[in-house]
Amino acid sequence: MTFSGALVLTDLNDFITPSQACIKPVEEINKPEVARKEIEPGAAASEIMIDGSGGYYEVSQGVGASGGGKRLEQAQISLNDCLACSGCITSAESVLITLQSHEEVLNFLESNSKEEEGKRKIPVISIAPQVLASLAASISASASSSTTITPQQTLRRLRVFLKQNLGFAHVFDTTFARELALREHVKEFLERREKARRQAESGKENQEPDGKNQYLPMLASACPGWICYAEKTHGEMLPFIANTKSPQQVMGTLVKEWMGTKWGKRPDEIYHVCVMPCYDKKLEASRSDFYNEIYATRDVDCVVTTGELDVVLRDKGWDLSIPVDGEMDIQHELLPELIGHPGTSSGSYLHAIINHLKKTSEKPLELSVKQIRNADYEEYELREESGPVVFKGAKCYGFRNLQNVVRKVGRESGVRVGMGAAGKLGGRMVRKKDKEEGQGHKIEYIEVMACPGGCVNGGGQMKAVGGGEWGEAEVRWGNREWTKRVETVYWLSGNDEQLDPELLREIDGTGLGLRTSYRAVESNVVGLAVKW
Incomplete structure (x- = not known):
């Protein structure tokens, strides 16, 4: 992505380009066997040389070092590297992020199923409508599918899979939480x-x-x-x-507090998972503002992305393109399903x-x-x-x-x-x-x-598949044509029914906290102190 040369603001650091703190440690490949006394105190055992073409070479120093050098490969910065770096998030947040993965969800579900009846937590999963649109577009664009799958069909098929194969007790979408967030907004x-x-x-x-x-x-x-x-x-x-x-955290409040009361369960007796189109939602769920200190639990215990959910589906051999019995029937959950909206x-x-x-x-x-x-x-x-x-x-x-x-x-x-x-x-x-x-x-x-194109183009969404102007392979994130397709599918589902006034009055009467606060974070990185 290129930016206008007129944009001369503050330190844009790792949100636009890698900051000085965005450094991935590299293993020293060429370790010379040199006596410690033969190297000056504080001197490095090797140094980095740059040739005329811009290539980097590690050259050994000291007596006995070979005259040649080892060409270094370009460092690859992955999401895990970024999340573990202090340039973007704090070290405490990076530890919490390790718990935000689909493996963690599967491990919990397995261990929870082995607990005694009275000690089991209620597993609940909430899915964002953008996730459903991305999955539906991916299914519809695949070679094995000839018809367009709607987000509602995708939700119904996921509900069967998540309940029967993984053991979730309740499967919701987050559109009702979004409506509550919009009213409060x-x-x-x-x-x-x-x-x-x-x-x-x-x-x-x-x-x-x-x-x-x-x-x-x-x-x-x-x-x-x-x-x-x-x-x-x-x-x-x-x-x-x-x-x-946000709707994710409003949903967390609904599940852990309002629904928990209806089920006769404390917040720590419910395990709540959200499926979101964005990796940053993992950070949001890990914020201290959304942690219940009394019960030592978070409003959202784990966040997985659309791509991670797709990995689970593939590993379990579940094909979302295959209809399930009664997927078009009226289904009654505790909350309204896929509420429509303009805009x-x-x-x-x-x-x-x-x-x-x-x-x-x-x-x-x-x-x-x-x-x-x-x-x-x-x-x-x-x-x-x-x-x-x-x-x-x-x-x-x-x-x-x-x-x-x-x-x-x-x-x-x-x-x-x-x-x-x-x-x-x-x-x-x-x-x-x-x-x-x-x-x-x-x-x-x-x-x-933050994402160009909005939430349907979140970094955790499905990549473009099948034919079309986006091509077959090597499709970059943010492809405009693919984003338009997901956007089109997004609007295929959604009822225009008015929200039940009795339900809204009941929720309003509970006094759920729908607001939070923010604080400026001082950077602990000093550019001149960075060791290159």
Whole structure:
């Protein structure tokens, strides 16, 4: 991925390019048998030489060393290497990540089945709709399938496999949790908007040095890649990020608390697995905010990706292209299944706010959409008929667009980008200039996702298979045509039924915590101290 030369911001480190801390230790291949006294104190036993073509060679030093050198292979950085590095996540997080794999799930299920009846935990698995779309698209594109498989069919077939073959007691999708997250998201936006309005009327907009009064624009919080990036590189953006939990963590709260109460089980007597389109969801589940200290359990015990689930299916010999009995019958689980929604395949956070404003407005509102540079960055305006703009929002996917958004938010709010939550950029001067230029209605909300194309193009999704414009092999992640296919399949399922008011009242009455918080993480890596 290439980036604009105009992007000169803060240290982009390992989120865009490898940082100075992104170093993988290499084994010393050429170890000379030289007496320790013949080498100067502190000197290396070998050194790295670079030839005219850019090749790296390890050359031995000291008496008795051979004159030649050993050509070194290019280091390969894998996901495990990145997760174990202190440049992106902390060492504590890297230990937790080792527990987030499909092998861990299979090991638990095996050991849990051997426990006595009263000591067994209830295994529950929740699957994101983007995962179902990716699997369905993969099945439909394979040579053995001639018809398009829908996400609903995929869910029904997975339910049979997960219950009968693996031993899960309950199989849900996460769309109901998404609806709860959207309701809370809209509620939080309205709260922030009202506080911002009161601030503007009092003339104290963004004047507090601690950043607590920075309410708008509100930035989406469902993408853990974006949250991780903001916490570790742009702490000044944290006051703008919504505190509403992501659908994954809302589902974790539902399963461990609300459902657990219905089943007569404590949170630590339930084992909850989520299948997600993104590797960063593993990090999200491992956050200390989502750990129940009383029962020593997490809201989501383990996260596996779409690709990992596919590995399990293949290892167990289960073919998702083969229908199962009753897969199109009405099935009743504790929660509604595959709830439909308008907007985007990444949760529709922006559209939820737009739809609420249109429904509650006293006057008819018109929506206009303007694409900026590419389809991953669009701006939305709601205005009264032949009247003023009443709301302006944006959809921003991918780090290429995200950098410009960070700079834009910092410029409009008077926050110094990259200088921490308390940093200021001559806020009063910036605002004065904005007023003099008459910039009009500012953006109040941005739906942010780290992956280009959104969640259907998550790093943990299935790779392109079969024919088509994406080809047969060597398909890179992020292939546009394949992403469009998954996007199309995503919208093939989803009912438009209204949520049961009684169910919503019951859940609201339990007082479930649907919000969280974020904190800036100081880097413990000093570039000058890195040993190369």
